[in-house]
Amino acid sequence: MDTMPDNENPSVDMTQNNETATTKKIEHKVVMEVQNITKGLPLGRDHIEILKGISFQIASSEFVSIVGPSGSGKSTLLGIIAGLDNPDTGQVLIGGIDITRMTEGKLAAVRNSKIGMVFQAFNLIPTLTAQENVEVPLYVGRHKGSPSARARELLTLVGLEHRLNHRPNQLSGASSSA
Ligand SMILES: Nc1ncnc2c1ncn2[C@@H]1O[C@H](COP(=O)(O)OP(=O)(O)OP(=O)(O)O)[C@@H](O)[C@H]1O
Ligand SMILES: [Mg+2]
Secondary structure, X not given: OOOOOOOOOOOOOHHHHHHHHHHXXXXXXXXXXXXXXXXXXXXXXXXXXXXXXXXXXXXXXXXOOOOOOOOOOHHHXXXXXXXXXXXXXXXXXXXXXEOOOOOHHHHHHHHHHHOOOOOOOOOOOOOOOHHHHHHHHHHHOOOOOOHHHHHHHHXXXXXXXXXXXXXXXXXXXXXXXX
């Protein structure tokens, strides 16, 4: 995946988007800055370069899509910007702090408080109820109120108050990803 080309879809050209966004002051401050990310992986005896210098910024309240053909590196890029994988070179700044050189402990704290990820495979814990699955990360981080009350509140917010005690195999795909 090369740096995104100019495109008529504004959500794709993230650098250009931000130039517009930063002129609108506080509510559009930069929350993520990706600087010249590269990532390669071994493929048999070869080495393939997947990300070849990706740079962009995302401002608060922006809604950004990453689009590209299958195999172009979208998931690889998402893993890096979510702090799940490391780039070979380059930086990812979240709130101005570089997450690519952090210790695992500090990174876990950033993931807990700043990043929400909906996986294609939901990664829910099958033996726990919907409410307990939402509670797990709340025990780790610092959040207002008790984890169980907050979990109920969040599930109610997405219309799943009637599913609190259901286990993942009793939820639909959309409910599992909510
Ligand atoms: N663990 C790995 N080892 C070797 N190559 C990998 C690995 N993971 C991904 N790749 C290769 O890296 C490239 C980018 O993969 P990636 O999964 O990021 O693409 P994608 O844009 O998310 O594709 P899709 O739209 O199919 O989900 C592909 O050529 C893929 O085969
Ligand atoms: Mg993918």
